[in-house]
Amino acid sequence: MEDGRSQAERGVIRVGTRKSQLALIQTNSVVKMLTNKFPDVHFEIVAMSTTGDKILDTALSKIGEKSLFTKELENALEKNEVDLVVHSLKDLPTTLPLGFTIGAVCERESPYDAVVFHPKNAEKKLEALPKNSAIGTSSLRRAAQLKKLYPQLEFKDIRGNLNTRLKKLDEHHDFSAIILAAAGLQRMGWQKRIDQVLSPEQCLYAVGQGALAVEVRAKDQDILNMVCALQHPQTVLRCIAERAFMKRLEGGCSVPVAVCTSIQDSQLYLTGAVYSLDGSDCLKETMQRNIVFPNEDVDGPNDDSQHVGITALGVPYRALASAEQLGTELADLLLSQGAKEILTVARQLNDAR
Numbered sequence: 001m002e003d004g005r006s007q008a009e010r011g012v013i014r015v016g017t018r019k020s021q022l023a024l025i026q027t028n029s030v031v032k033m034l035t036n037k038f039p040d041v042h043f044e045i046v047a048m049s050t051t052g053d054k055i056l057d058t059a060l061s062k063i064g065e066k067s068l069f070t071k072e073l074e075n076a077l078e079k080n081e082v083d084l085v086v087h088s089l090k091d092l093p094t095t096l097p098l099g100f101t102i103g104a105v106c107e108r109e110s111p112y113d114a115v116v117f118h119p120k121n122a123e124k125k126l127e128a129l130p131k132n133s134a135i136g137t138s139s140l141r142r143a144a145q146l147k148k149l150y151p152q153l154e155f156k157d158i159r160g161n162l163n164t165r166l167k168k169l170d171e172h173h174d175f176s177a178i179i180l181a182a183a184g185l186q187r188m189g190w191q192k193r194i195d196q197v198l199s200p201e202q203c204l205y206a207v208g209q210g211a212l213a214v215e216v217r218a219k220d221q222d223i224l225n226m227v228c229a230l231q232h233p234q235t236v237l238r239c240i241a242e243r244a245f246m247k248r249l250e251g252g253c254s255v256p257v258a259v260c261t262s263i264q265d266s267q268l269y270l271t272g273a274v275y276s277l278d279g280s281d282c283l284k285e286t287m288q289r290n291i292v293f294p295n296e297d298v299d300g301p302n303d304d305s306q307h308v309g310i311t312a313l314g315v316p317y318r319a320l321a322s323a324e325q326l327g328t329e330l331a332d333l334l335l336s337q338g339a340k341e342i343l344t345v346a347r348q349l350n351d352a353r
Contacts, residue, residue: 011040011041011042012041012042012043012044013034013041013042013043013044013083013084013223013226014043014044014045014046014081014082014083015027015030015031015043015044015045015046015082015083015084015085015086016046016047016048016073016076016077016081016082016084016085016086017045017046017047017048017073017085017086018047018048018049018073019047019048019049020161020162020163021161021162021163021188022161022162022184022187022188023047023086023088024045024047025187025188026086026088026187026212027045027047027086028045029187029212030086030106030212030214030230031043031045033106033230034226034227034229034230037229037230038226038229041226046076046081046082048072048073048076049072070085070087070091070092070093070215073085073087073215074097074100074215077100077215077216077217078097078099078100078217083216083220083223084103084214084215084216084223084227085214085215085216086212086213086214086215087212087213087214087215088208088211088212088213089102089105089208089209089211089212089213089239090181090206090207090208090209090211092208092213092215092309093252093309094207094243094244094246094247094308094309095247095308095309096215096309099217099218099219100215100216100217100218100309101215101216101217101218101224101306101309101310101311102213102214102215102216102309102310102311103214103215103216103223103224103227103228103311103313104213104214104227104228104229104230104231105211105212105213105214105231105232105235105236105239105310105312106211106212106213106214106230106231106232106235107211107232107235108183108210108211108232108235108238108239109182109183109186109187109210109211110182110183110186110197110210111181111182111183111205111206111209111210111211111260112181112182112197112198112199112200112203112205112209112210113142113179113180113181113182113197113198113203113205114179114180114181114182114185114194114195114196114197114198115177115178115179115194115195115196115197115198116166116169116177116178116179116180116185116193116194116195117176117177117195117196118169118170118173118175118176118177119170120176121176121177122195123195124195125195125196126146126150126153126177126196127150129153129176129177130176131152131153132152132153132154133153133154133176133177134153134154134155134156134174134175134176135153135154135155135156135175135176135177135178135179136155136156136157136158136165136168136169136174136175136177136178136179137155137156137157137158137178137179138157138158138159139179139206139253140253140254140255140256140277140346140350141204141206141256141257141258141275142155142179142203143155143256143277143279144256144275144276144277144278144279144346145202145203145204145256145258145275145279146179146202146203146279147278147279148275148278148279148280148282149202149203149279156174156175158175158178162180162184162185162188162190165178165180166178166190166193177195179198179203181205181206181209181210182194182197182210183209183210200260200271203258204258204259204260204271204272204273204284205258205259205260206258206259207239207242207243207245207246207251207257207259208239208242208243211235211239213310214227214230218306218311224311224313225313228311228312228313228314231312231313231314231315233312233314233315233319234263236310236312236315236320236323237263237268237291237315237319237320237323238261238262238263238268238323239261239310240307240308240310240312240320240323240324240327241261241268241270241289241323241324241326241327241330242259242261242270242272242327243308243309243310243327244307244308244323244324244325244326244327244328244331245257245259245270245272245327245328245330245331246259246327246331247308247327247328247331248327248328248331248332248335249274249331249334249335249339249340249343250343251274251343254347254350254351255274255343255346255347255350256274256275256276256277256279256346257272257273257274257275257343258272258273258274258275259271259272259273263291266290266291266292267288267289267290267291268288268289268290268291268322268323268326269286269287269288270286270287270288270326270327270330271284271285271286272284272285272286272327272330272331272334273285273334274334274339274342274343274346275342275346276342276345276346277346277349277350281342283334283337283338283339283342285330285333285334285337286330287326287329287330287333288326289322289323289325289326290322291319291322291323292319293316293318293319305317307320307321307323307324308324308327
C-alpha cells in the first residue's frame, strides 16, 4: 500500500466472492451485517469465476478437485487482493490450505433439500411422478438416498448455477423435476418454486448445507476479530460436528455422505450416514454430546485454535471440542461397521462412470 497501511487500517475491506447471482446475494447479505456492526468501514466486493463455475459439462463428483469453488478465491486471499471471502460452507473442504481459517459461520438457513417440478408436474410429489421420470441432481448424496426411496425414478446429472438449472427444467422436457438446496432458492427469493421439501427421513443433507462461511487469513487478527461478530454459536457447533464426521470418513462430493444435526437443551445430536451409489447399502447412526459447560469462560488459552478449519472466537472451547469429538466418534462407529468399504466401492464406481 502507498502509505504503508493495510486496507483494514485505511477503512477499506475487500470481500471476495464467486460471480453467480446467488453468491453475490449471499456476499451482499454478509457485507450488510458487517456494515451494520462496523458503520465506519467501507466494504468493496470483488467477484471472480472459479474452476467449478467454468466446468459445466462434467458432474462435480467426476472432476476430482477438492477446491472447485474456492481455489481462485483463496489465491486472491493469499495475495492480499481481498481481505475475506464469503463461501457456501458446503463448498469448503474440511482441511483448508495452510494459512487460512473460517473466521465466522453465519446463522444457518434451511439445510434441507427441495424439489422443484417442471410446470407440467405442478403440485405433484416425487412419489406421484410416472415411472422412469428423470430427476436432475448434481449430488451423489441426493441420488443415492432417493434411488433407494424412489426406485421407479431415474436420476441424471444437471450442472450450472441456480438460474441455469431452473431454465433447463422449465424450457425443456429433459427433467420432470430437479433437486436443489432449499437455502439457495430462499436466498434468491424463489420460495414459491419450492414444491416439496425433503425431510431428513427422506434425504439427509450435505455437511454445512445452508450455512455461509467467512474465510480469512489465519494470522490476520484484525479481520478475525471483525468477522467473529457474525458468528452464530449453534450453527458453528452443528457444522463443526458435521465437518469432523466427513473429515474422519475422508468424504467429499465424490462419495455419498450425509448428515442431520440439531441442538436440544444442552445436547448436540448428529445423525450421519454413508451410502453406496445406488443407495442399496447404507450405514446410518445417531449420537449426541453435551455442549453446555456452565463454569467455562468463553475466552480461554485455547480460544484461537481451529476445529476442522473453523476459528470460533467467542464460543466456549470445550463446546467446540465436544462438537468435533462427536463427529469423529460417529464416523469411527460407522467405520467399525464397514463404512470405508462402502465408500471405497462408491468412489471406484463413480470414477469408472
